Amino acid sequence: MLAPLFSSKLLLILFFGTLFGLILGVLPGLGPTTGGALILPFTMTLDPLSAIVLLTSIYCAGTYGGAITAVLINTPGTPAAAATCLDGYPLAQKGEAGRALGMATVSSTVGGIFSVVILVFFAPILAQLAYEFGQPEYFALAIFGLTMLASIGEGSPIKNLIAGAFGILISTVGKDFMTSIDRFTFGINELTEGIGFIPVVVGLFAMSEMLTQSTLINQVFNRIALKAIKLPSKEDYKKTWKTILRSSGIGSFIGVLPAEGGTVASLIGYSEAKRFSKKPEEFGKGSIEGIAGAEAANNAATGGAMVPTLALGIPGSATTAVILTGLIIHGVRPGPDLFREQPDFLYGIFGAMLIANILFFIFGFFGAKIFARITLVPNKILWPMIFAVSVCGTYSLNQSIIDVWIMLFFGVLGFFMRRYGFSVVPVIIGLILGELVEGTLRQSLVIFDGNWLMFFTRPIALTFFILSLIALAFPLIRSRKLKKK
């Protein structure tokens, strides 16, 4: 599995990718998704394996990096670390920041490695199953992925669905891929090629965050001093090993579900840790189990999310949507054929994720104190710099100034979406899945001679439709249960 990585160039990329991912994770507002999108243009100078190794190492390390900020300044460096704040910061306030970060580091590493094992075993099985998929099955699967946003995504289910539908709508801009007829181009030549993924991602994540930060310029972070990270004690291990394993399983499972990711995984991992704990009253006051539950789950989601991404070409999370774009840009088409034709490439990715998990453990242990200092970089310096990189990065892909303007437009839109409770993640997932949804629908209708009912004669497609209905009904059932309680 590690053989494809035994080159000094790839190991160097892994090293810097992990380091860069950690820095991105530590900085509030940035994260592996934004960072991955910003780095994507640079990957054009690399070969496909090096590019994806870089992106996956950023993904793994960035997800862990968020915990450092969560514990020390009570602000999640990444959304996936939000649940870590609940117990990490209170424990740090008690003067045990080193213990909190030690547990976060160990549980993140275990969760991450566990999920790589899941990825190695399950991705080929899923890919094998995908050989049975035709156009109708892919359509049903994409619909299932989108409805999952409503089911267990963050925030309001209907708002998530609106955002997802909006993402699909963006994918329809430009020439229709089947008939070459212009749609929503409004006479602008640059729009005939459609709206690119990078301007939308950088806009929705980086630029909208810049606008959010502009509303918080007077905010002062109280950073708790960190002497050194401590390895968890025997007693801590005894208390948490079951939680870490359970959360690793939960995180991997949530990650595998299309369109979900670390944020949801960490929240479920945390709440399950509380449910199974002998001392649930300690949660929210500095429980070591709470930190373990959240961190193992969010890192376990990384490997899990790569399963549908590689096996089906359906992103498991927002960051894997960026990785998927990286694969497509480099001419690698994810799906079952990838497993048959390029096993070395896949083993390279699996190995890179494994090594990245080990590397961030080492960096975390020996460098957390330095990474914690990065949070001291003032926003008034940091964000103008991020703007310069965002603008040049967005421009670089097509050398189009229109792309930069689109990025700014989506920055403003993303800010208002977040302000009024619409998550921006479904837009990204919708944009990535849009062509698949429309393409497979239209091709299916050609196969079925326009008879919609034929979808329900295909067992796999029917199963996905039933699962989609369950996913849509789930929020209703959940809210009724909560009301009854």
Place this chain on the structure above:
Amino acid sequence: MKNVQKSKRANKSLPFFFKDEFKVSFVIIFISLILLLTTFTFDIVPPILNRGIQPATFPKALLILIIAMTLIVYYLATKNPWKIEKKLPRSFFLTLFSFILFVIVSKALDFFLAISALSIFVAYYWGEKRLFYLLLVGIIFPIIVFVFFETILGLRFPPGIITNIYYS
């Protein structure tokens, strides 16, 4: 804490057209309707060339779905009003203005100058008054980024008063 509680208070006392849920729903539905009307201007493919459905059908269905779901969101909000959002500070509007400034300068004058101007403008209004740091974010860093993109990615930036000097 008090502020948080205040902001979470439902905005029941406002007339319906001042409420965020109405304004947001109205904007979404209004834009969706315009886009829906636009779909009627799409070319129609003759039946012999058409595969499956017309190019306008899918976006039409999506827009109708968005309008329907927005109506549901609004209906739910009438029963459970949204929290009142805090007023946006001056710094937000200045940052937004800097985006507009960037578009104008990048189009009319120069791409590099636009990045530089925005960086200095934002850094200054976000509270950075030290000249060295303003030069760092406004000139030194953009130059590094420019040179990096140019040499590593072989990128050619759009012509402008400063970029032309660099390329000449």
